[in-house]
Each structure stands twice: as structure tokens, then as C-alpha cells.
Amino acid sequence: MEKWKCTICDYIYDPAVGDPDAGVEPGTSFNDLPDDWVCPDCGVGKEMFEKV
Numbered sequence: 356m357e358k359w360k361c362t363i364c365d366y367i368y369d370p371a372v373g374d375p376d377a378g379v380e381p382g383t384s385f386n387d388l389p390d391d392w393v394c395p396d397c398g399v400g401k402e403m404f405e406k407v
Contacts, residue, residue, distance in 0.1 A: 356370035356371065356382075356384055357370070357384075357385065357406050357407075358370070358406075358407050359385045359404040359405065359406055359407065360404060360405055360406075360407045361394045361396065361397060361399060361403060361404055362403050362404065362405055363394070363397050363399050363403055364394065364396045364397040364399075366394050366395065366396040366397065367407065368385055368388075368404065370382060370383055370384050370385060374388075374392070374395055376395060377392060377395060379392065385401070385404065385406075388401060
């Protein structure tokens with residue numbers, strides 16, 4: 356699965372890990388994240404991420 360990087364703070368969303376603090380299970384692709392999901396480090400929306 357592809358990783359995605361926040362263009363503001365450089366946080367990397369890794370689908371293998373998910374975002375357990377936000378209730379996102381490991382194995383969840385970036386495209387399957389809820390529309391209201393935000394970067395856990397800086398709080399920006401998915402539109403501020405780019406594929407790495």
C-alpha cells in the first residue's frame with residue numbers, strides 16, 4: 356500500500372499502521388480514510404497530503 360505525506364508537517368500516513376488514536380484500523384488505505392480525517396500531528400485535512 357502507498358504511504359502519504361502531509362505537506363505541512365511531513366507526517367507520514369502508513370496504511371500498514373493506520374491511525375489507532377483516531378480509530379483507523381491497520382490496513383486502511385489513504386483513500387478509505389473518512390472524509391473528516393485530519394493529520395494527527397498538525398490537524399490539516401486529507402487534501403494537504405501527497406503520495407510518497
